[in-house]
Amino acid sequence: METARAYEEVVNFIVTQTARNSLIAFHPSEQAKERVMELIQKEKESGLATDEKSELDHYMQLEHLMRLAKARAKQYGTD
Numbered sequence: 867m868e869t870a871r872a873y874e875e876v877v878n879f880i881v882t883q884t885a886r887n888s889l890i891a892f893h894p895s896e897q898a899k900e901r902v903m904e905l906i907q908k909e910k911e912s913g914l915a916t917d918e919k920s921e922l923d924h925y926m927q928l929e930h931l932m933r934l935a936k937a938r939a940k941q942y943g944t945d
Contacts (some may be wrong), residue, residue, distance in 0.1 A: 873931065878936040881942070889939045892932065898925070 880889065894902075905922040914922065925944055 877938055881938045886909045886939045890936055
């Protein structure tokens, strides 16, 4: 429950402190996308080392956080 509350606080901060259009338009860099794809491919083919698994988990958490923020921005608008 505490983690969900922490996510809510961060999402609310992002939504209220970022221009709606900028937030909705945000996409990770090509370098970040490529790294995630490398990790996913490696996970499927041979498995990940502990540090790689942690890295992928962090990317997935960030993706989830941004999806929540974008959805909230679309729903309520912040401009």
